[in-house]
Amino acid sequence: MKHYDSIVVGSGISGLTLANLLALNGQKVLIIEKSNRIGGSMSRFVKEGIPFDTGFHFTGAFLQNGILHDMLSVLGIENKIEPVILSDEEGQVYVFENDNKKYYMPNGVLHFIKKLKETFPGEEEGIDYFFNLGKKIYEETISLDLLRITEAPHALDEDYISLQEVLDERIKSGHLKGILSTLCMCYGVKPSEVSVANHFRVAYGMYDSVVRIKKGGGAFAGAFKDTLLNLGVDIKTKCTIDEFLDIEDNIVKKFVLSTGEELSCNQCIFTIHPKAIIESLPKENLTKAFLARVSDFEPASGFFSMFGTIENDDKDFTPSIVSILPSDDVNTLLEPSNDGCSALVLMTSYEDIDNKRVRILTAMEPSFGEDVSQWLDSSVGNRPKAYYEYKEKKEQQIKERIFQYNPAYRDSFKVLCAASILTYRDYLNSYECTAYGIKQKMGQFNVFGKLPLRNLYACGQSSVLPGVVGAMMSSFIVARSIVGRDDYTNFIKTRLRR
Numbered sequence: 001m002k003h004y005d006s007i008v009v010g011s012g013i014s015g016l017t018l019a020n021l022l023a024l025n026g027q028k029v030l031i032i033e034k035s036n037r038i039g040g041s042m043s044r045f046v047k048e049g050i051p052f053d054t055g056f057h058f059t060g061a062f063l064q065n066g067i068l069h070d071m072l073s074v075l076g077i078e079n080k081i082e083p084v085i086l087s088d089e090e091g092q093v094y095v096f097e098n099d100n101k102k103y104y105m106p107n108g109v110l111h112f113i114k115k116l117k118e119t120f121p122g123e124e125e126g127i128d129y130f131f132n133l134g135k136k137i138y139e140e141t142i143s144l145d146l147l148r149i150t151e152a153p154h155a156l157d158e159d160y161i162s163l164q165e166v167l168d169e170r171i172k173s174g175h176l177k178g179i180l181s182t183l184c185m186c187y188g189v190k191p192s193e194v195s196v197a198n199h200f201r202v203a204y205g206m207y208d209s210v211v212r213i214k215k216g217g218g219a220f221a222g223a224f225k226d227t228l229l230n231l232g233v234d235i236k237t238k239c240t241i242d243e244f245l246d247i248e249d250n251i252v253k254k255f256v257l258s259t260g261e262e263l264s265c266n267q268c269i270f271t272i273h274p275k276a277i278i279e280s281l282p283k284e285n286l287t288k289a290f291l292a293r294v295s296d297f298e299p300a301s302g303f304f305s306m307f308g309t310i311e312n313d314d315k316d317f318t319p320s321i322v323s324i325l326p327s328d329d330v331n332t333l334l335e336p337s338n339d340g341c342s343a344l345v346l347m348t349s350y351e352d353i354d355n356k357r358v359r360i361l362t363a364m365e366p367s368f369g370e371d372v373s374q375w376l377d378s379s380v381g382n383r384p385k386a387y388y389e390y391k392e393k394k395e396q397q398i399k400e401r402i403f404q405y406n407p408a409y410r411d412s413f414k415v416l417c418a419a420s421i422l423t424y425r426d427y428l429n430s431y432e433c434t435a436y437g438i439k440q441k442m443g444q445f446n447v448f449g450k451l452p453l454r455n456l457y458a459c460g461q462s463s464v465l466p467g468v469v470g471a472m473m474s475s476f477i478v479a480r481s482i483v484g485r486d487d488y489t490n491f492i493k494t495r496l497r498r
């Protein structure tokens, strides 16, 4: 029976990060991936020769030695991940459809604050309070510092205060509250349900420096593929673990793959949705309380998306993020039962293909399992007519809103395809169709680190924080736990030359 130090289940950004870290620490590692390619939500797809991103469009914490930059440096791929900065003056646009107001916001937290104060006179004190709180949370969160991270929970007082409470107490303007809670769409949880601490752990890095990445998620997947190959990591695609056998003293001794192959390992780390982990494990080794905790997790939002090109010669075209809000209240916009208009995010970017600059527009509207509940049993190529009618109607509605925002797009936006949350589920294996895994609600105790079977671990986007940065962070924390504190610390110090 072949033996590995570690088996990593799932090859999204979390699995790739973890496999890389363990291999850099001298381990013999195997990655097991259900899909036919590695990358998970970082995967791209190509339509009419143009590559489009699925689950990675922009990130924060990249510039000025942000945590993402540090993590990439430790992994040795920082030079392969090239940022594309959004337009300084107009990179972020907030549009309120209810009274047709547009706010153009600059990049960088200090510029952002300055512009907010100019735009919303009388709110200066609240704005200062809000961003000072964000800075404090960001600085006090030990998981945002690679040398201080530990698996032990380290809660701040702000972990028990919702984002909505802070906004209601400190901010008067509805539009300003809307602007300050729009980034909830970057983790798919309502402002009334998320702690202000977790909001800022995801959002502060984006206020500080929001960037796109040249070649998007493909740049990450490609960089990892090269290094994993060099480090001798084995990868099995179209493969899952089907059985956990010879369990003694809560330690699994034998792992049977869907290919029939039997393996042993010191530890096996799941980077997949906690409910998917539980489904695959022998139930007799899990307590009722643990099973109940996991089954209570709710899904964060997913997205209905449209992908297309902008066919004009706009020389000033720069990447941007436009958030279109039909009302100030982001709680309603992230409510699955909301049957009114939803939020819509437009992302413009470009790809250089054969010396030609192709301008890309991706539109994403939050969506939930409830929207497609009648077709949950269907799969790609096997959907009923009513599903296609739903998709077509949604596309028409979204297009009209895009044209209302920018009438010039009526002639220049060419739609190449659309994806419902079922499309994402079936191509990315996203459990319960969600973009960000579980809804990380205030006071919730996630599944992370060692599982009840003692040589099994959990990490990934549902463990610490959602999004690419959160998923990678979870892998650093689990890597520390596996290689041991001292070896991990020396490793990080050497790689960061600190």
Ligand SMILES: Cc1cc2nc3c(=O)[nH]c(=O)nc-3n(C[C@H](O)[C@H](O)[C@H](O)COP(=O)(O)OP(=O)(O)OC[C@H]3O[C@@H](n4cnc5c(N)ncnc54)[C@H](O)[C@@H]3O)c2cc1C
Pocket: 009, 010, 011, 012, 013, 014, 015, 032, 033, 034, 035, 038, 039, 040, 041, 042, 054, 055, 056, 057, 058, 059, 239, 240, 241, 271, 272, 276, 280, 303, 424, 428, 429, 430, 434, 435, 436, 459, 460, 461, 462, 466, 467, 468, 469, 471
């Ligand atoms: C539409 C959309 C837009 C997004 N936009 C952004 C963005 O702009 N910025 C950002 O930071 N984040 C964004 N996200 C979120 C981000 O993509 C995720 O947080 C992150 O990529 C999750 O990484 P992961 O490794 O935890 O999980 P995943 O990427 O989901 O990887 C899990 C992997 O496990 C595999 N798998 C599943 N079950 C099994 C099994 N039983 N055995 C073996 N393999 C299995 C899957 O096929 C998959 O490859 C977006 C997500 C979506 C869907």
